[in-house]
Amino acid sequence: MSKLLIRALKLSILPASLMVVGKFVSVFILIAAAQLQFSIESSRQTLFSIQVYLEEYSDVLFINSYSNLITLALIAIPTFYILARKLFMQSARENPRTIVKLTRLNILKWVLNDKTSVLKITVWTMFLWIISGVCISSSISGFTHMWIGILSGVLSILATWGMIKTYEMETDKIYPRDNQVYY
Amino acid sequence: MVKREVKRIRNKLGSMLDPIAIIGMLLLLLLPTLTVMNLSPRTKGSSVNDRNVLGEQDNPNIGVVLVGGIHDYMKEELLDFPAEGIFRYRNTIIAHEKGRYSKPILQIVNNSSDIKDVSVSAILYQPSNTEVSLILDEKEYILVSKQGEPFTHSIKLDGKSDDIAYLKFTSSNKVSFNNTVEVQIVQK
The missing domain is CATH 1.20.5 (Single alpha-helices involved in coiled-coils or other helix-helix interfaces)
Structure with missing residues (x-):
C-alpha cells in the first residue's frame, strides 16, 4: 500500500477527531451553560436520523454559532501553528535578521526543530476548508452569525496562502531560483 | 526464493x-x-425562512372560514371576500315552523397578539317576523330585530383567539317561504 496514503490516513485521524469531538462537546457544554431545554429525536430529514432540537430559534442561533466557532478554532489554531513554524523556519534560513529576531524572542530552537511536512500542512488545511465550508453554509442558511462565516472564510484563505507558500518553498528546493540558497 | x-x-x-x-x-x-x-x-416546526414572511404568526388580518355542515333549515351557505378585511356570509333560511334554530357558521381566527375590532351587521332580505342574532364567545348579538330593524355591533377579538360564530334565528310564527340572510363582518 502506498506509504503516502498511509501517512495521510494517520495524519487525518487527529483533525477528524477534533472536529467531531469539538462540535459534540461544545454543543452540549453551551446548552448546559445557557440552561436550555433540548430534546434528541429521530428525524427523517437528517443523515444520521437523530437530531438535537431546541425550543427557540434564538437559542439555535446562539448554540450553532458558538459551537461552530469553537470547532473552527480547534482546527484553525493547529493549522496556523504548523504554518507559522514552517514559514518562520524558511524565513530564518533566508534572512539573518529573522534569526536575530527569533533569538531575541527565544523561539529559535522551536522554529529550527520543525519537521513539519508538506503533507501535514495539506491535511490540516483541507480540514480547515471543510469546517469553513460548514460555517459559511450555516451562516448563509441563517443558523450562524454572519461574522463567523466571514471569519472562517478569511482564515481558510490565509491558510491556503500559507499552504501555497509552503509548496513554493519545497519546489524551490528542487528548482532553485537564482541567487537563492536552500537547505 | x-x-x-x-x-x-x-x-x-x-x-x-x-x-x-x-x-x-x-x-x-x-x-x-x-x-x-x-x-x-x-x-x-417552521424553518428559519419563515421568519421574515408575514404568515400565520404575524398576519395583521383576521381569518374567517366557513364551518359548513348540514342543517335542516339553513342551506346554500356562501362566504366571500368583497374587499380586504370584509367578509360576507350568506345563507338561505328555508320554510320552517315557529321556534329557535341555530347553526355554527363561521370560524373566526385572530392570529396576531393584538385585540382586533370587527363590526358585525346583517340583513334579512324579506321581513318575516324573525329575529336574527350572532352568538360569539358565549355572547349573543342581535343583528336583525323581529321588526326587521338591522343593528351593527362592534366586537373585540382577543389576541390568538379562535372562535366559532353561531347564527341563530327565532321565528314567533310559521314561515312558509324561503328567505336569505346576509351577515357582514368588517375588520376595523
Whole structure:
C-alpha cells in the first residue's frame, strides 16, 4: 500500500477527531451553560436520523454559532501553528535578521526543530476548508452569525496562502531560483 | 526464493489495497463533515425562512372560514371576500315552523397578539317576523330585530383567539317561504 496514503490516513485521524469531538462537546457544554431545554429525536430529514432540537430559534442561533466557532478554532489554531513554524523556519534560513529576531524572542530552537511536512500542512488545511465550508453554509442558511462565516472564510484563505507558500518553498528546493540558497 | 515470492505477493496486495485507502481517506473527510452538520441543533416546526414572511404568526388580518355542515333549515351557505378585511356570509333560511334554530357558521381566527375590532351587521332580505342574532364567545348579538330593524355591533377579538360564530334565528310564527340572510363582518 502506498506509504503516502498511509501517512495521510494517520495524519487525518487527529483533525477528524477534533472536529467531531469539538462540535459534540461544545454543543452540549453551551446548552448546559445557557440552561436550555433540548430534546434528541429521530428525524427523517437528517443523515444520521437523530437530531438535537431546541425550543427557540434564538437559542439555535446562539448554540450553532458558538459551537461552530469553537470547532473552527480547534482546527484553525493547529493549522496556523504548523504554518507559522514552517514559514518562520524558511524565513530564518533566508534572512539573518529573522534569526536575530527569533533569538531575541527565544523561539529559535522551536522554529529550527520543525519537521513539519508538506503533507501535514495539506491535511490540516483541507480540514480547515471543510469546517469553513460548514460555517459559511450555516451562516448563509441563517443558523450562524454572519461574522463567523466571514471569519472562517478569511482564515481558510490565509491558510491556503500559507499552504501555497509552503509548496513554493519545497519546489524551490528542487528548482532553485537564482541567487537563492536552500537547505 | 520464498522471500522473493512473499515480497511479490505483498506488493500485489498492497497495490490492491490502495483504492481502499483512498476510500478510507475520503470517508475520514466526509464523515466528520456530516457529523458536524448533523450535530447542529434545529427548531421543530417552521424553518428559519419563515421568519421574515408575514404568515400565520404575524398576519395583521383576521381569518374567517366557513364551518359548513348540514342543517335542516339553513342551506346554500356562501362566504366571500368583497374587499380586504370584509367578509360576507350568506345563507338561505328555508320554510320552517315557529321556534329557535341555530347553526355554527363561521370560524373566526385572530392570529396576531393584538385585540382586533370587527363590526358585525346583517340583513334579512324579506321581513318575516324573525329575529336574527350572532352568538360569539358565549355572547349573543342581535343583528336583525323581529321588526326587521338591522343593528351593527362592534366586537373585540382577543389576541390568538379562535372562535366559532353561531347564527341563530327565532321565528314567533310559521314561515312558509324561503328567505336569505346576509351577515357582514368588517375588520376595523
